[in-house]
Amino acid sequence: MNRIILALASLSILSFVSPATSDPSNYRRIPASTLVTENTSLSTTKKDASFDNFLEELYDDADLKQAKLSYDVFKRAAIGYYNLKNQGKLNKNKELLTVIDFAKPSSEKRLWIIDLNKKKVLYHSLVAHGRGSGNEKALQFSNVENSHMSSLGFYVTKNTYVGKHGLSLKMEGLDKNHNTNAYQRSIVVHGADYVSESFVKQHGRLGRSHGCPALPADINAEVVQLIKDGTCLYIDAAHAKFQSAYLNPDKAIKNFEAEIIKRQAEILAR
Numbered sequence: 001m002n003r004i005i006l007a008l009a010s011l012s013i014l015s016f017v018s019p020a021t022s023d024p025s026n027y028r029r030i031p032a033s034t035l036v037t038e039n040t041s042l043s044t045t046k047k048d049a050s051f052d053n054f055l056e057e058l059y060d061d062a063d064l065k066q067a068k069l070s071y072d073v074f075k076r077a078a079i080g081y082y083n084l085k086n087q088g089k090l091n092k093n094k095e096l097l098t099v100i101d102f103a104k105p106s107s108e109k110r111l112w113i114i115d116l117n118k119k120k121v122l123y124h125s126l127v128a129h130g131r132g133s134g135n136e137k138a139l140q141f142s143n144v145e146n147s148h149m150s151s152l153g154f155y156v157t158k159n160t161y162v163g164k165h166g167l168s169l170k171m172e173g174l175d176k177n178h179n180t181n182a183y184q185r186s187i188v189v190h191g192a193d194y195v196s197e198s199f200v201k202q203h204g205r206l207g208r209s210h211g212c213p214a215l216p217a218d219i220n221a222e223v224v225q226l227i228k229d230g231t232c233l234y235i236d237a238a239h240a241k242f243q244s245a246y247l248n249p250d251k252a253i254k255n256f257e258a259e260i261i262k263r264q265a266e267i268l269a270r
Contacts, residue, residue: 051253061119068124069112073101077234080154080246081116084174084232086255089156091230098227100127100213102138102150102237106206111213113227123223126216128195131208138237143173143181148210151179151187152242155233158183160224165190165214169224171233175244179235187211189227191220 055078059071077099084090095117104110111127114120129138132148142149153175160169169189173179179187192214193199194207213235215223227233 048249048253051249051256054256058116058119062114062121064112064114064121067112067121068109069099070101070103073099073103073236076236076247077232079249079252080234080244081232082252082256083246083248084154084156086252086258089174089230090232094227094229094231096122096227096231098231098233100233100235102129102133102141102152102235105136106138106208107136107200107204111215113223122226123219125219125223126195126197126200126206128192128206128209128212128214130211132211133208135208136205141178141237141239141242142211143178145181145185150211150213150235151182151185152235152237152239153178153244154246155179155182155235157189157227157229157231157233160228163188163190165192166217167191167221167224169228174246175242178242178244185211187213189213189215189220189224189233191215191217193217 055075056071058078059065059074064074065071077097081090081097095115097114097116099112099114101110106126106128109124109126111123111125112121113123113125115122130148130150132142133140133150138150140149141152143151151173153173155171155173158170158172160167162168167190171182171188173182173187190212192207192209195214195216196206199206213233
């Protein structure tokens with residue numbers, strides 16, 4: 001986790017620091033009396049505000065606005081990421097979050113791979129949607145085999161294999177009624193020649209897959225190797241019917257608070 005809430009000031013306002021980038025000696029200058037303990041009780045409003053502040057700072061530090069990722073989409077993705085992380089579903093050694101926003105047309109870059117530890121966008125890329133979902137934009141989504149539609153929701157990446165599209169990455173869909181058939185549908189990350197700027201210039205949009213989030217062929221291998229083995233991938237769209245248990249902010253905040261206490265205990269034990 002990039003930013004850990006370390007201090008509770010006299011006005012009960014939580015502040016954030018990044019252990020990945022800050023001088024560890026700074027921790028020792030924080031009075032022990034101001035640290036959050038297991039007995040500290042924060043109102044729901046204050047905890048919500050603190051978590052929101054954390055996400056806003058992360059969004060700003062990673063320059064996600066400049067990268068044209070909507071804050072609302074990022075927030076949903078991040079809430080799911082922290083819920084999945086605290087449920088032990090993600091690789092502890094890879095603090096990576098891949099976000100796809102299918103509300104954008106395929107002619108725009110609508111995939112971001114964010115290193116949450118370094119607070120940096122590693123890739124901002126074109127990505128194709130399924131041919132059953134629409135032409136220029138993905139308008140329909142399905143969990144049904146042979147629908148050739150994309151599926152919304154949270155995924156955890158699995159292992160790689162070499163198939164008809166070259167190096168490809170299997171994924172497990174976690175959202176019931178939305179993407180849980182992804183594995184059996186062979187919804188994978190793979191490269192495709194129809195995902196390129198030149199294709200957009202010629203056709204006004206990307207080509208379309210059978211439901212897979214297909215990437216430009218020239219970056220596919222790098223991306224697949226980067227995000228394989230237990231990282232979070234989230235596909236969002238302006239779709240009112242989408243619901244996910246992983247979008248519960250109360251659980252994310254509760255788990256986040258528990259990790260704060262754990263990290264503070266480690267700091268005090270030094």
